[in-house]
Amino acid sequence: MRLISRLVLAAAFALAAPAFARDVTDHGGYVVEVPDAPQRILSLHDWTLTVMTRELDAPLIASAGRLAPDGSTFIRGARELFGLDFDAIALASIHGKPDLERIRSLKPDLIVANIGDYGPLREQLSTIAPTLMFDAENGDKPFDLYREYAGWIGRQARFDALKAAYDKRITEARQKLPKTLMDGNYSAILANERDGTLTLLKEYGVQTTVLDDLGMSRTALAQSVPDGQSRMTIGAELIGEIDADLIVTSYLPESGEKPESIFSALARIAPGYEIFLRAHEAKRIFSFSRYEIYPPSFRGADIFLDKLEAELR
Amino acid sequence: MRRHFTIRLGSAVHFPIDLRPALVLAVLSILLCIGMLYALQLGSTALSMNDVIRWLLPWQDADAETSAIMLLRWPRVTVAILAGAMIATSGYLLQVVSRNGLADPGLLGISQGGMAAVVIGAALFGLSPAWLAFASLAGGFATALFVMALAWRLSSATGLILVGLAVGIALSAAIEIIMVRGGILQFARWLAWSHGSLTSVSVGNAGMVALWAAVLLPLSLIASGQMMPLLLGHEQAAGIGASPRRLSLLLTMMAAALVAPIVAAVGPISFLGLIAGHIARTLVGERPGAVMPVAMLCGALILLIADTVGRTLFLPVIVPAGILVSIAGVLAFLIAARLSRSSR
Numbered sequence: 001m002r003l004i005s006r007l008v009l010a011a012a013f014a015l016a017a018p019a020f021a022r023d024v025t026d027h028g029g030y031v032v033e034v035p036d037a038p039q040r041i042l043s044l045h046d047w048t049l050t051v052m053t054r055e056l057d058a059p060l061i062a063s064a065g066r067l068a069p070d071g072s073t074f075i076r077g078a079r080e081l082f083g084l085d086f087d088a089i090a091l092a093s094i095h096g097k098p099d100l101e102r103i104r105s106l107k108p109d110l111i112v113a114n115i116g117d118y119g120p121l122r123e124q125l126s127t128i129a130p131t132l133m134f135d136a137e138n139g140d141k142p143f144d145l146y147r148e149y150a151g152w153i154g155r156q157a158r159f160d161a162l163k164a165a166y167d168k169r170i171t172e173a174r175q176k177l178p179k180t181l182m183d184g185n186y187s188a189i190l191a192n193e194r195d196g197t198l199t200l201l202k203e204y205g206v207q208t209t210v211l212d213d214l215g216m217s218r219t220a221l222a223q224s225v226p227d228g229q230s231r232m233t234i235g236a237e238l239i240g241e242i243d244a245d246l247i248v249t250s251y252l253p254e255s256g257e258k259p260e261s262i263f264s265a266l267a268r269i270a271p272g273y274e275i276f277l278r279a280h281e282a283k284r285i286f287s288f289s290r291y292e293i294y295p296p297s298f299r300g301a302d303i304f305l306d307k308l309e310a311e312l313r
Numbered sequence: 314m315r316r317h318f319t320i321r322l323g324s325a326v327h328f329p330i331d332l333r334p335a336l337v338l339a340v341l342s343i344l345l346c347i348g349m350l351y352a353l354q355l356g357s358t359a360l361s362m363n364d365v366i367r368w369l370l371p372w373q374d375a376d377a378e379t380s381a382i383m384l385l386r387w388p389r390v391t392v393a394i395l396a397g398a399m400i401a402t403s404g405y406l407l408q409v410v411s412r413n414g415l416a417d418p419g420l421l422g423i424s425q426g427g428m429a430a431v432v433i434g435a436a437l438f439g440l441s442p443a444w445l446a447f448a449s450l451a452g453g454f455a456t457a458l459f460v461m462a463l464a465w466r467l468s469s470a471t472g473l474i475l476v477g478l479a480v481g482i483a484l485s486a487a488i489e490i491i492m493v494r495g496g497i498l499q500f501a502r503w504l505a506w507s508h509g510s511l512t513s514v515s516v517g518n519a520g521m522v523a524l525w526a527a528v529l530l531p532l533s534l535i536a537s538g539q540m541m542p543l544l545l546g547h548e549q550a551a552g553i554g555a556s557p558r559r560l561s562l563l564l565t566m567m568a569a570a571l572v573a574p575i576v577a578a579v580g581p582i583s584f585l586g587l588i589a590g591h592i593a594r595t596l597v598g599e600r601p602g603a604v605m606p607v608a609m610l611c612g613a614l615i616l617l618i619a620d621t622v623g624r625t626l627f628l629p630v631i632v633p634a635g636i637l638v639s640i641a642g643v644l645a646f647l648i649a650a651r652l653s654r655s656s657r
Contacts (some may be wrong), residue, residue, distance in 0.1 A: 067630065084354040091629055093629065094631070097629075097632075099357050101356045102357040104381065124385060127381075209624060265545050
């Protein structure tokens with residue numbers, strides 16, 4: 001009897017072994033042994049990792065979430081793009097306030113986290129499950145990072161299918177949008193009213209990805225953002241340097257911002273900005289919901305293209 | 314009623330013990346033990362006290378589930394107790410040296426010096442976590458020496474605090490510049506760390522802090538026996554044969570060394586040194602030999618309670634212990650300032 005049980009155990013181990021067959025080097029430079037096909041993925045960054053995992057149809061069991069002003073919790077980005085909420089998956093932690101015990105109680109077989117918030121917790125997270133650190137702003141193009149992530153969790157084929165559909169949509173959009181504009185340049189910015197600065201974005205989710213793929217070029221200042229970084233903070237006196245055929249920015253609905261908030265922000269940061277920006281004169285300063293354009297997501301890219309086409313029609 | 318008793322070992326060795334400090338120490342020790350048990354029991358995952366006690370007893374087998382949860386809890390509880398004691402000791406040492414009850418490693422810029430060294434070491438030179446405590450120590454030492462040198466000529470306790478505050482503000486600004494230049498993600502990481510959270514404490518951190526505590530806490534207790542003359546002021550202390558300047562320098566260095574590993578492991582915990590020192594003096598009077606151990610236990614208890622409350626009371630939100638201690642600290646600071654003004 002004992003022999004039989006040992007044989008059963010040995011067989012179980014033999015079958016289980018291939019589940020941990022891949023080594024992945026994450027963005028922290030750690031080599032992590034991950035399951036070939038993870039079955040219980042826990043994401044600790046909602047609007048990058050949760051969005052990508054959901055879009056890749058990978059088995060996501062829990063995500064970090066945010067607290068709304070009324071005390072409820074929501075999944076930033078994934079709520080807007082996929083209608084994902086905490087009825088469908090479990091709450092892993094409130095963003096930036098990790099609860100290791102809660103994470104452990106969810107019994108994940110793979111944890112994915114962003115290195116900016118969870119780098120110092122890697123050692124503890126790794127005692128719970130294999131943990132991969134993702135850096136959304138290491139200067140690489142968002143869809144290159146997305147492809148890499150799909151490989152980490154064994155969803156390369158799904159990514160390739162989504163990418164093919166996206167490439168087709170870009171080709172169609174190029175034909176629909178004004179050619180003069182597509183041959184021009186663009187600036188992607190954030191206006192920081194609090195400290196009176198502007199952030200010039202080199203890589204910012206699907207916003208910069210789509211405009212690059214449409215064939216638009218960047219301003220000289222945007223090209224000067226150092227390698228390995230995705231953004232650069234500049235003073236308001238450089239407002240003229242961000243001028244381009246198209247200026248795009250974004251707003252955060254949960255902070256009470258609206259698409260037109262950019263104009264009051266620019267007026268406050270750089271009074272008289274209208275004189276310096278021909279994009280303003282041509283009515284080509286557009287603001288989009290950050291929930292939709294920051295996540296690296298093909299659904300987000302579709303929504304961005306829809307809105308861009310509507311604005312330029 | 315007798316206020317002290319003496320333990321006699323033969324005819325040569327006598328230990329006179331004051332009754333009040335002994336009683337206070339006993340009560341605080343019991344409270345700390347109870348607090349530790351509850352801190353180990355409470356958390357997102359429910360555990361019974363029986364599970365905790367079985368896990369603590371080496372001859373009992375704890376189940377795997379309890380052991381796995383404890384792997385997340387015990388380093389945190391250990392660091393809360395040791396860090397609380399070390400910060401409280403550091404604060405009290407600085408209060409004696411500066412002859413100002415409002416002194417604290419944060420107010421004298423020592424914490425910021427340690428933070429600046431950690432940030433520069435990690436962000437600019439990519440130092441590994443094992444070396445960050447030493448970087449923090451070097452930063453804390455350098456800042457302490459700098460502040461003392463600047464305040465030397467002022468010859469007043471308030472001058473030391475003012476110089477410390479100014480240096481601390483300048484260092485905080487320098488840290489922000491470094492972090493903003495490092496990009497938004499690095500800045501977010503810095504913000505989380507600067508709140509003084511024990512969430513990221515690992516077994517390795519607990520070992521490192523325990524090692525420093527094992528050396529520095531007994532040394533501080535020994536040093537407390539030599540600190541009485543400093544309470545009289547430098548001139549009077551020198552008049553009775555003490556070396557106040559040398560002693561002040563040594564105690565300041567010791568204060569910097571006590572906060573160095575804590576800054577490296579959990580970030581700065583503001584005001585704890587101030588609160589613990591005040592509570593200890595209120596409980597047992599001014600004699601450093603009595604105040605020091607009581608301050609250690611008060612600091613340990615306060616940080617343990619703050620961390621346990623922060624990670625259990627507001628779930629699913631985890632509130633960093635540093636924030637809760639700061640709230641309590643600001644209130645204590647205002648009360649202390651009010652009391653010191655009315656006593657003048």
